[in-house]
Amino acid sequence: MRAARYFGPRDFRLVEVERPVPARGEVLLRVRAAGLCHSDLHIIFDELGGFPIPAPLTLGHEICGEAVELGEDVTGIEIGRRYAVFGPVGCGNCAYCRAGRDNLCTGSRWMGIARDGGYADYVAVPAQALVPVPDAVPDAVAAVATDAVLTSYHALLTVGRLQPGEGVAILGVGGLGLNAVQIASALGAVVLAVDIDERKLELARRHGAAVALDSRQLDPQQPPLDRPITLVADFVGNDQTKLLAQQLVARGGRVVLVGLASVGGPLLALRDISEEIAVLGSFWGTRAELATVLDVIARGLVRPRVETHPLEEILTWVERLRAGEVESRVALVP
Numbered sequence: 414m415r416a417a418r419y420f421g422p423r424d425f426r427l428v429e430v431e432r433p434v435p436a437r438g439e440v441l442l443r444v445r446a447a448g449l450c451h452s453d454l455h456i457i458f459d460e461l462g463g464f465p466i467p468a469p470l471t472l473g474h475e476i477c478g479e480a481v482e483l484g485e486d487v488t489g490i491e492i493g494r495r496y497a498v499f500g501p502v503g504c505g506n507c508a509y510c511r512a513g514r515d516n517l518c519t520g521s522r523w524m525g526i527a528r529d530g531g532y533a534d535y536v537a538v539p540a541q542a543l544v545p546v547p548d549a550v551p552d553a554v555a556a557v558a559t560d561a562v563l564t565s566y567h568a569l570l571t572v573g574r575l576q577p578g579e580g581v582a583i584l585g586v587g588g589l590g591l592n593a594v595q596i597a598s599a600l601g602a603v604v605l606a607v608d609i610d611e612r613k614l615e616l617a618r619r620h621g622a623a624v625a626l627d628s629r630q631l632d633p634q635q636p637p638l639d640r641p642i643t644l645v646a647d648f649v650g651n652d653q654t655k656l657l658a659q660q661l662v663a664r665g666g667r668v669v670l671v672g673l674a675s676v677g678g679p680l681l682a683l684r685d686i687s688e689e690i691a692v693l694g695s696f697w698g699t700r701a702e703l704a705t706v707l708d709v710i711a712r713g714l715v716r717p718r719v720e721t722h723p724l725e726e727i728l729t730w731v732e733r734l735r736a737g738e739v740e741s742r743v744a745l746v747p
Contacts, residue, residue, distance in 0.1 A: 442478025577601030
């Protein structure tokens with residue numbers, strides 16, 4: 414079968430490999446769609462500050478597939494049914510998993526990051542990572558929902574504790590950020606969308622942002638909303654956006670860091686301390702939240718934008734994503 418594999422920094426290729434056989438507790442999925450993520454770029458181009466990535470490795474952590482074979486001791490999974498894959502997997506036994514925080518599992522091997530992922534014709538997945546896909550949710554949307562929507566939902570609702578009516582700034586309105594605009598708007602927040610790409614800003618306006626503004630035209634001392642910005646979510650994560658997030662947020666507010674464009678960054682310690690600004694990290698989301706996200710999408714409350722392309726074009730779309738030529742989200746279809 415075909416698989417797009419990472420062999421080391423800047424060495425990412427589509428190759429032929431053996432079709433996997435599901436081990437005990439695993440399910441073999443025929444991949445129906447796999448989302449392309451900026452995190453994959455950070456792996457391919459060695460931008461994770463030394464975070465260990467095994468090689469060779471099939472990348473792709475946003476997966477929707479059809480169950481075609483069950484490993485030993487698997488129950489509750491239906492052959493022929495579509496499933497979304499909860500990327501962090503979760504062991505189910507550690508204290509974090511037992512507390513419902515399986516995105517922080519201490520024993521997890523993340524799909525497409527620590528174990529072979531979904532840029533392939535088939536992938537073997539632990540059964541506990543599978544979430545049924547509602548009939549109303551297309552394959553490509555289900556795939557990107559496992560990260561591009563789940564991560565935004567978790568950042569805003571669980572970590573950011575978003576409340577209806579509050580002012581929220583979303584920094585970076587690409588794939589994740591545009592979904593965050595939709596989620597925040599749907600929940601009654603007043604949203605400021607910030608980017609440097611006018612095409613993305615126009616999409617944010619069309620998807621619920623009250624104001625969408627180029628960051629180079631933004632005075633953080635005078636935010637352009639009719640209320641204080643009490644929650645800022647940074648979906649870029651470079652030094653400039655981390656600084657802007659801390660400048661924009663109101664006294665007593667929350668800054669949620671999601672993007673990984675740089676592994677360091679500035680800290681406005683005096684302001685953060687004296688004005689009790691909480692700077693919070695947010696990682697992915699939980700399996701329970703993924704089920705909620707798929708239901709929200711099925712009911713039409715959030716409509717993720719995704720374009721599909723053949724798996725054999727993955728190298729082209731990696732380069733286009735890196736060049737900033739993708740407005741929303743891309744899913745590769747075997």
